[in-house]
Amino acid sequence: MSKISDAMDRIREIQRDSDKPPLRNRRRADRTDTHDPTGDTWTGLRLVELDQDLLERNRILTAESDRAAAEMSYKMLRTRMIRRLRDNGWSSVVVTSADTGAGKSVTAINLAISVALESNQTAYLVDLDLRQSSLHTYLGVEPPAGDLTAYLEGRCGLHDVLVDAGIPRLYFAFNSIPQQHSAELLSSTRMRDFVAELHTKDPNGLIIYDAPPLLVADDVLAFLPNFDAVLMVVAEGQTSREDLNKCIDMLSEVEVLGLVLNKSHSANRKSAYY
Ligand SMILES: Nc1ncnc2c1ncn2[C@@H]1O[C@H](COP(=O)(O)OP(=O)(O)O)[C@@H](O)[C@H]1O
Numbered sequence: 534m535s536k537i538s539d540a541m542d543r544i545r546e547i548q549r550d551s552d553k554p555p556l557r558n559r560r561r562a563d564r565t566d567t568h569d570p571t572g573d574t575w576t577g578l579r580l581v582e583l584d585q586d587l588l589e590r591n592r593i594l595t596a597e598s599d600r601a602a603a604e605m606s607y608k609m610l611r612t613r614m615i616r617r618l619r620d621n622g623w624s625s626v627v628v629t630s631a632d633t634g635a636g637k638s639v640t641a642i643n644l645a646i647s648v649a650l651e652s653n654q655t656a657y658l659v660d661l662d663l664r665q666s667s668l669h670t671y672l673g674v675e676p677p678a679g680d681l682t683a684y685l686e687g688r689c690g691l692h693d694v695l696v697d698a699g700i701p702r703l704y705f706a707f708n709s710i711p712q713q714h715s716a717e718l719l720s721s722t723r724m725r726d727f728v729a730e731l732h733t734k735d736p737n738g739l740i741i742y743d744a745p746p747l748l749v750a751d752d753v754l755a756f757l758p759n760f761d762a763v764l765m766v767v768a769e770g771q772t773s774r775e776d777l778n779k780c781i782d783m784l785s786e787v788e789v790l791g792l793v794l795n796k797s798h799s800a801n802r803k804s805a806y807y
């Protein structure tokens with residue numbers, strides 16, 4: 534049986550076994566747990582307001598979302614991911630896929646929101662896809678002039694890059710202009726500085742990287758020493774078994790937390806496999 538079918542069967546098993554009720558909608562004003570363990574580490578960051586309708590259109594979970602099934606899937610994914618990371622003392626995960634369009638960015642955003650909303654854990658979502666950066670587009674945010682590339686080129690500091698979008702415990706690092714020399718940037722000492730600086734400022738923070746696809750360029754491999762584990766997004770009916778096998782071979786030296794089956798026809802929703 535193909536790996537994708539294996540994953541799908543296991544996903545359905547997990548869903549069947551789950552007897553937990555879906556999360557209730559949470560309205561922003563109803564949330565009481567807005568404690569941010571980073572305290573005033575990030576005061577003065579650039580603040581942006583998110584357009585809830587745009588988020589809904591872009592399949593991004595919001596506090597007002599009425600998509601309990603999708604929310605449940607991300608919640609399961611988040612819980613398993615955090616447990617695996619904590620068990621191993623890890624703090625960063627790269628979200629990647631074989632090719633473009635599998636749903637990495639949507640998955641990474643929803644996962645980061647789910648982490649920040651539901652656990653007492655600060656999260657950082659970093660747009661590492663320097664050739665096809667899309668986090669800011671999905672969220673409807675104009676990236677600051679000091680974006681990730683500006684940091685990597687030594688033109689600004691960490692405080693200039695991080696953006697506070699009003700979601701408690703969640704901070705974004707966007708990129709705006711496509712970079713052709715992305716692999717050099719991702720393997721640079723400035724990239725290592727970025728990771729180290731973030732870790733020093735917030736040792737308990739969880740960093741989620743929205744990464745480029747594995748089979749298009751060697752960007753993820755260039756970034757290799759900087760992250761702990763990988764989450765592979767597999768799009769049903771889109772990612773071929775051959776490509777998935779190539780990715781698994783490429784990641785033989787890397788901790789793969791699991792596969793996320795996206796665009797599942799049967800369940801009409803995102804599903805997760807660990
Ligand atoms: N679960 C899903 N169901 C249907 N469409 C989806 C799903 N996840 C993502 N998409 C859509 O697929 C396209 C590619 O998603 P994106 O996250 O940008 O992929 P990637 O980052 O892997 O290139 C977007 O139009 C997005 O809205």
Ligand SMILES: [Mg+2]
Pocket residue numbers: 637638639662665667743
């Ligand atoms: Mg993307």
